[in-house]
Amino acid sequence: MKYLKVLLNGIVKENPTFVLLLGMCPTLGTTSSAINGMSMGLATTAVLVFSNLIISCLKNLIPDSVRIPSFIVVIASLVTILQMVLQAYVPSVYEALGLFIPLIVVNCIILGRAEAYAAKNDPISSIFDGLGMGLGFTIALTLLGACREVLGTGKIFSMTVFPENYGALLFVLAPGAFIVLGYLIAIVNKLRKA
Amino acid sequence: MAYILIFITAIFVNNVVFSQFLGICPFLGVSKKAESALGMGAAVAFVLTLATIVTYLIQKYVLIAFGLEYLQTIAFILVIAALVQMVEIILKKSAPALYQALGVFLPLITTNCCILGVAILVANGTYSTQGLEPNLLTGVVYAFSTALGFALALIVFSAIREQLDLMPVPKIMRGTSIALVVAGLLAMAFMGFSGVDNGLSKLFGL
Amino acid sequence: MAGILTLISVVAGASLASVNEMTKGPIELIKQQTLESGIRAVLNSNDLQVQAIDSLQEGSVIIYRTDKGNAVQATDANAFGGNLTVLVGFAGDGTIQGYQVLETSETPGLGAKASFWFKEGKGSILGKNPSKNNLTVIKDGGEVDAITASTITSRAFLRCVNAAYEALSMSADAESGATKQANSN
Numbered sequence: 354m355k356y357l358k359v360l361l362n363g364i365v366k367e368n369p370t371f372v373l374l375l376g377m378c379p380t381l382g383t384t385s386s387a388i389n390g391m392s393m394g395l396a397t398t399a400v401l402v403f404s405n406l407i408i409s410c411l412k413n414l415i416p417d418s419v420r421i422p423s424f425i426v427v428i429a430s431l432v433t434i435l436q437m438v439l440q441a442y443v444p445s446v447y448e449a450l451g452l453f454i455p456l457i458v459v460n461c462i463i464l465g466r467a468e469a470y471a472a473k474n475d476p477i478s479s480i481f482d483g484l485g486m487g488l489g490f491t492i493a494l495t496l497l498g499a500c501r502e503v504l505g506t507g508k509i510f511s512m513t514v515f516p517e518n519y520g521a522l523l524f525v526l527a528p529g530a531f532i533v534l535g536y537l538i539a540i541v542n543k544l545r546k547a
Numbered sequence: 548m549a550y551i552l553i554f555i556t557a558i559f560v561n562n563v564v565f566s567q568f569l570g571i572c573p574f575l576g577v578s579k580k581a582e583s584a585l586g587m588g589a590a591v592a593f594v595l596t597l598a599t600i601v602t603y604l605i606q607k608y609v610l611i612a613f614g615l616e617y618l619q620t621i622a623f624i625l626v627i628a629a630l631v632q633m634v635e636i637i638l639k640k641s642a643p644a645l646y647q648a649l650g651v652f653l654p655l656i657t658t659n660c661c662i663l664g665v666a667i668l669v670a671n672g673t674y675s676t677q678g679l680e681p682n683l684l685t686g687v688v689y690a691f692s693t694a695l696g697f698a699l700a701l702i703v704f705s706a707i708r709e710q711l712d713l714m715p716v717p718k719i720m721r722g723t724s725i726a727l728v729v730a731g732l733l734a735m736a737f738m739g740f741s742g743v744d745n746g747l748s749k750l751f752g753l
Numbered sequence: 754m755a756g757i758l759t760l761i762s763v764v765a766g767a768s769l770a771s772v773n774e775m776t777k778g779p780i781e782l783i784k785q786q787t788l789e790s791g792i793r794a795v796l797n798s799n800d801l802q803v804q805a806i807d808s809l810q811e812g813s814v815i816i817y818r819t820d821k822g823n824a825v826q827a828t829d830a831n832a833f834g835g836n837l838t839v840l841v842g843f844a845g846d847g848t849i850q851g852y853q854v855l856e857t858s859e860t861p862g863l864g865a866k867a868s869f870w871f872k873e874g875k876g877s878i879l880g881k882n883p884s885k886n887n888l889t890v891i892k893d894g895g896e897v898d899a900i901t902a903s904t905i906t907s908r909a910f911l912r913c914v915n916a917a918y919e920a921l922s923m924s925a926d927a928e929s930g931a932t933k934q935a936n937s938n
Contacts, residue, residue: 374723377575378660382568411761419758425628426758429621430765434772437617441779444787455620455667459660461572527566528734535727539720546719617773621765675830742905 356481363485369462370493371541376460381530390498392446398487405471405483424467432457548751552677556744557692564700565734570661584705588698590652599690606670792824795842795851814920825917829909839913883918
């Protein structure tokens with residue numbers, strides 16, 4: 354029950370994209386299609402779960418004064434491992450996400466959760482916190498990617514919804530990322546108030 | 548001439564914020580006042596240029612030389628973090644006036660993904676060099692121009708946001724929501740520069 | 754205190770080294786497979802042997818010679834937003850068999866259309882021969898229909914194709930010249 358609450362906190366109450374507004378660069382940069390957004394979300398989730406787990410286990414070992422550098426080393430190692438694994442086994446995702454894979458290191462969500470949650474809680478609930486935050490991020494990115502893909506090309510997950518000629522390409526391009534996210538945040542604001 | 552082309556392309560055509568989506572967090576976070584936008588822009592220009600030089604040298608003379616390319620991410624982020632700390636200490640001691648202006652922005656820069664992003668692009672040579680060999684000089688020109696592009700985006704955006712505060716925006720869209728839509732319109736304006744680089748390269752006879 | 758940080762760094766470095774060792778093989782394998790399947794696709798043949806690989810102009814053009822024709826990889830630096838790398842398959846007489854976009858920094862949906870646009874309809878370059886057909890966009894006096902709203906990409910793409918053909922024919926000239934010389938000696 355307690356774990357479920359931690360999990361849902363990240364997905365709904367403190368959704369990193371719509372509520373905390375963290376990690377905006379990959380949110381905008383990788384969501385040209387639903388599948389790209391989802392890949393980025395899942396990649397971030399993987400790093401988040403492991404970084405939360407490792408940092409939570411090490412929290413009593415690391416002195417306060419070198420806390421941040423140690424966290425950064427752990428996160429950067431995990432990201433590099435992820436990068437190599439993706440390149441070796443899922444090259445299409447590696448190609449699609451490009452520069453944004455190493456940039457997971459500077460995604461504020463990861464360092465933020467390490468500092469705010471994993472450094473204070475036990476390993477199991479830290480895993481659930483990472484999972485919840487990661488899934489919240491994944492859902493947001495997939496939603497944003499799906500909106501842009503359908504408005505821009507008439508497809509969702511590459512399945513045609515309406516003919517491509519009626520799509521407004523603008524939404525796949527850079528301006529569409531900002532505009533769609535802006536309206537999605539407004540809608541989420543409205544729903545949260547209701 | 549090709550250097551001028553790199554300069555113009557990095558600022559306008561491939562603007563770091565509007566077309567590459569790097570450095571969005573400070574772009575949204577520090578753009579409420581034009582004054583702080585100027586400070587942040589200057590701090591980023593300073594650190595980005597410095598970080599690019601240092602990481603390029605590390606990539607070339609340490610990582611590649613010893614076959615340790617896989618340590619790139621970890622090495623770069625630590626170097627950038629250390630560099631930011633060092634700049635902070637040096638500025639505090641030697642140029643208090645400058646520290647007053649930039650100091651509060653420096654700690655924020657470590658997690659600004661445009662620093663790490665540009666450092667990786669330059670070290671790997673995967674940026675638009677306009678036909679020149681990707682070396683330290685083109686890298687520095689590119690990094691500095693990118694930083695100017697970031698500053699330009701930030702300053703223009705903050706000026707708009709100051710005006711926006713006086714406008715009757717629908718309640719649910721206040722804050723980040725309307726800011727993002729405005730950023731989208733700005734990105735659209737910057738799309739108008741696409742192709743300018745090709746025209747100029749013809750003009751310069753490259 | 755600094756000891757702990759060093760310890761963490763050493764452990765991190767060691768684990769990265771081992772993962773790097775583990776993934777090195779698969780990464781190489783995948784690169785090779787992608788290249789091989791690319792060459793097969795652009796030459797429309799499932800059964801071919803790469804006989805020689807020539808790298809020209811500091812690696813910006815690479816020619817893969819096979820028993821079923823030549824696949825040429827060429828890069829153009831002035832595409833929309835960076836590099837465009839294309840692999841083009843030529844039959845023995847220079848007729849274009851197929852192509853594949855290997856690297857693009859294009860906006861997905863717009864410039865990325867290049868991966869299929871030039872294979873069908875008025876934009877098709879298949880079956881054409883750069884020595885006989887003027888492979889530039891109609892706007893520039895050529896005979897290829899440019900991608901709608903993406904002339905820059907279309908131009909960059911066709912520059913790649915023409916550069917690939919030029920490099921191929923030049924190297925063929927040099928080679929036949931060399932053979933002639935060898936014969937006359």
